[in-house]
Amino acid sequence: MINKYGIDIDLSLNSGQYFLWEKKKKSWYGIYGETILKITEKENERIYEFDSFPEYNNWQKNIFRQDDNYEEIIYEISQNERIKYLVQKYPGLRILRQKPIQCIFSFLCSSNNNIPRIRLMLRNLSKKFGKKIVFDDMEFYTFPDIKSLCNASIQDLLSCGLGYRSRFVLNSAKDIADKIINIEFLKNTKYEFAKEELLKLDGVGEKIADCILLFSFDKLEAFPIDVWIIKFLCQNLQQITKTEINLNSKISPIQYKKISKEIRDRYGKYSGYVQQYIYYNIREENGRKW
DNA sequence: ACCCAGGCCCTTG
DNA sequence: CAAGGGCATGGG
Numbered sequence: 647m648i649n650k651y652g653i654d655i656d657l658s659l660n661s662g663q664y665f666l667w668e669k670k671k672k673s674w675y676g677i678y679g680e681t682i683l684k685i686t687e688k689e690n691e692r693i694y695e696f697d698s699f700p701e702y703n704n705w706q707k708n709i710f711r712q713d714d715n716y717e718e719i720i721y722e723i724s725q726n727e728r729i730k731y732l733v734q735k736y737p738g739l740r741i742l743r744q745k746p747i748q749c750i751f752s753f754l755c756s757s758n759n760n761i762p763r764i765r766l767m768l769r770n771l772s773k774k775f776g777k778k779i780v781f782d783d784m785e786f787y788t789f790p791d792i793k794s795l796c797n798a799s800i801q802d803l804l805s806c807g808l809g810y811r812s813r814f815v816l817n818s819a820k821d822i823a824d825k826i827i828n829i830e831f832l833k834n835t836k837y838e839f840a841k842e843e844l845l846k847l848d849g850v851g852e853k854i855a856d857c858i859l860l861f862s863f864d865k866l867e868a869f870p871i872d873v874w875i876i877k878f879l880c881q882n883l884q885q886i887t888k889t890e891i892n893l894n895s896k897i898s899p900i901q902y903k904k905i906s907k908e909i910r911d912r913y914g915k916y917s918g919y920v921q922q923y924i925y926y927n928i929r930e931e932n933g934r935k936w
Numbered sequence: 937a938c939c940c941a942g943g944c945c946c947t948t949g
Numbered sequence: 950c951a952a953g954g955g956c957a958t959g960g961g
Contacts (some may be wrong), residue, residue: 662942670949700961736939753942756941756942757941757942757943757944757945757956758940758942758943758944758957759941759942759943759957759958759959760940760941760959760960761941761942761960762941762959762960763959764941764942766959767958776951780944797949804957807957807958807959808957808958809956809957809958810944810955810956810958811944811956811957812956812957814944814945825949847938848944848945849943849944849945850941850944851944851945852944853942853943853944854942854943854944855937870942871942872942872943873941873942873943874942875942895951895952895953896943896944896952896953898950898951898952899944900950900951901951906941923944935941935960935961
């Protein structure tokens with residue numbers, strides 16, 4: 647259901663971009679760093695109530711990007727007929743704004759993985775290293791801060807089910823804590839620079855870097871290319887890239903950069919929104935599991 | 937048992 | 950450069 651700001655809450659929370667949301671007793675509860683967010687839909691009124699603990703007034707303006715000029719975005723990306731069709735098919739699908747640290751470690755856990763299991767791993771991680779908060783008589787765990795992650799042992803991380811990603815999480819946490827990679831600084835630098843810096847983190851490649859940039863660094867031009875996007879490009883948009891894409895073999899970082907550049911040249915500064923519509927569509931067509 | 941999952945790292949040629 | 954194997958783990 648679309649609310650008065652034109653946002654479809656359920657669709658947006660369930661589109662594979664923000665993992666730590668769950669519906670309990672008719673309300674959505676989300677983890678935003680150290681804050682628990684709550685969304686309750688009022689029956690048949692297209693109105694939602696927003697709450698949180700600790701208190702965080704008007705958080706929805708931030709998380710749901712109500713500062714974006716959505717009309718302009720829709721107008722821009724609808725220049726392409728195929729995308730226009732998808733925009734009309736999924737009205738109210740929005741990019742959400744996540745906390746950088748949470749976003750970085752969420753997508754670090756996403757490689758060669760499926761969404762239900764990414765959720766499981768992140769919940770395990772929060773339970774082990776986050777703080778317990780009781781809200782509405784239910785237990786929630788905040789997302790671990792960088793210091794807790796630094797102090798984790800590989801064994802701890804393995805016990806959360808992170809597998810071979812444990813090493814990535816630990817190494818990246820240390821580099822971030824030591825400000826070898828300065829997140830707060832990078833957030834305010836431009837796309838290309840921030841991306842090159844993020845690529846220095848262990849376990850962060852082209853795709854994960856683009857997810858971090860799009861979902862938590864306000865870089866709406868970032869266009870994460872995963873196996874599903876590749877599949878869509880092969881089916882629908884072969885003409886936009888001269889780069890040969892072979893569905894059977896993985897694309898190299900060089901190929902990724904070429905395709906990514908071509909996409910951004912074509913769709914412009916809101917390519918990230920294009921990606922979100924494509925991703926949702928291709929996953930839906932292939933019987934998503936999340 | 938086998939295959940797959942919002943990839944990335946590492947080694948070869 | 951590219952190509953390809955390995956990787957931890959849980960679900961189908």
